[in-house]
Amino acid sequence: MAEGTGRAKTICLVDVNAMFASCAAIAEPSLAGQPLAVAIDPSDRRSIVLTASYEARARGVRTAMPLGQALLACPDLAVVPPDHELYRRTQEAMGALIERFTPLVEWVSIDEAFFDLDGCPILVKGAWAACAEIRGTIGRELGLPVSIGISTTRFLAKMASHLAKKDPSGVFWLHPKDVPQELHPLPIEAFHGIGPKTAERLQAFSILTIGQMAAAPPHQLVSLIGQAGSTFQAELRGEGPSAVRQATRPAKSISHELTFAQDIASQEGLRPILLALSDQVASRLRRSGLAGRQVSLTVRDRFFSSHDRQLTAKQPVCLTEDIFRQVLSLLARFPESVFPCRLAGVSVSGLAPIEEPPATLFDAPGQARRALAETLDQIRGRFGEDSMLWASTLGSAGQELYDATRHGSSFRTGALAARSDQRQKGRPPRPK
Ligand SMILES: [Mg+2]
Incomplete structure (x- = not known):
């Protein structure tokens, strides 16, 4: 009732x-009706079978099986990589x-x-x-x-x-x-x-x-x-x-930006702040159950001109370290002339629901890191956002992002999300 x-x-x-296998067979009709498996790296026999078509299952291929073992069971198995965009x-x-x-x-x-x-x-x-x-x-x-x-x-x-x-x-x-x-x-x-x-x-x-x-x-x-x-x-x-x-x-993008109390003079000085921003974006993505492939970095120079760089990651990202790695490669593409800078922002778009790896797949790549991140989310949800910090953000302006007294806890209320998504152009730096 x-x-x-x-x-x-x-x-x-x-x-x-068998969603992944069915989509692959639609994209490539010659695969329809064939024993087919989807695995992250078809050339690596240690790669794990993410999905198998019903024809492959009938031949003994199972989800979460190493590819080598699947090929022993079914030597004519066709193997394709996942295509999340599809x-x-x-x-x-x-x-x-x-x-x-x-x-x-x-x-x-x-x-x-x-x-x-x-x-x-x-x-x-x-x-x-x-x-x-x-x-x-x-x-x-x-x-x-x-x-x-x-x-x-x-x-x-x-x-x-x-x-x-x-x-x-x-x-x-x-x-x-x-x-x-x-x-x-x-x-x-x-x-x-x-x-x-x-x-x-x-x-x-x-x-x-x-x-x-x-x-x-x-x-x-x-x-x-x-x-x-x-x-x-x-x-x-x-x-x-x-x-x-x-x-x-679903949100088209999830982003965080921060206007600095004092201009940041160099890439070196910006790094810990970008880590904190990546961390904030990552935890909001996970709370929304989303991951995205487009990562962008905005830097605003002292003349209020904004500069953007964007890239498309191979896999959708929702973990701090993955987003931060992309952000660092974007940072390297900025000319020195953007420094000193007064604002930086990190954004992830091209969002889709996070792929759940099969429940038995304890050693799936990234799964342990994801579990660790979710534990971190839980601890922060309970004890406050600044209860767990990335060591290298300590003492940087990025640490301010976690300061609940200044921002309220974005973790619980989304207050920081709303605040840092606001257009901050032309605002005076926040006094320390
Ligand atoms: Mg299904």
Whole structure:
């Protein structure tokens, strides 16, 4: 039931099958129907398989497998590098297509979106037929294979989308009353939201299936896995959230700039400030779940003339050190005549949702660094933005960016974001 209304909603989850591989086959039709894998460096056998086409999966190729092992299993495997720009364009085209049927579309990852059909004319056909038509249109116009799950809540729609993958029609309508029949026999790991650790804990107490979890005494479940236990049981009763939030257009860029109290005389002096700016931009990108490929650096000289340099990174960036590395290469392209300078700004654009590496991919490149950055975000969220600083920003004007008494905590409120995004041209330097 929809919260508060007492009326069942029609929540759908559309999921592109093997998104990266499917997009590659559309871009290069000779790859269609072939065993195909996407890996960051196709020439490196240690590279990890990010996605495999269904044909490759049938030959034993798995996500997160080293390429060398995948090629042993399937010697004629075609391997292509990821193309994030293509995925972003595909997502955009698919979003526009679904919006012909309903305005309420919410992307949850590069290849998955919730949509709500309540009150939409297409629903007169019934939810299943409506989704079969949407799926058919996506297939016909974009060539994309998708699965669509339908139910009354987000969780049940997500579970329905898994069932849809096994249904030849690619569409599955999971009525809450059919949950015992459809979901209860599944192993506990199949429950969306239960990771390997929680599954292990439940299995140790002989809770092996979703049905056994549904039937467990609530207090026992809570003592095993905490409050999540009662949430999981409520989800299975169809009492979970059902709101689909209308997509807000993602920010076109995320930027920070700083006007210095005293002009900065040299590249050397500017570096720690650029590190602080890169750090601020990176943490806002991560909080928005975004990464971007265009990195730009603005420097304003003492005559108030602005100079910009921009580059396109090979991979989308959202980590401080990655952004800073690009910014330093941009800095090298400025003439000495911009110094002394009075303002610098760092901006990342060409934004798209951060790619989630597969959950089992503990050694994926960048994943450890990303985990570290997210830990840093959490510590700052809790103890204040200046609780953790990059050592080389200490004592520089860049340190001011973290000063909550001066700026408020941008981490909590976005106040600094708003402030440093304002046009600062012509403003007198802020007094120390
Ligand atoms: Mg998918």
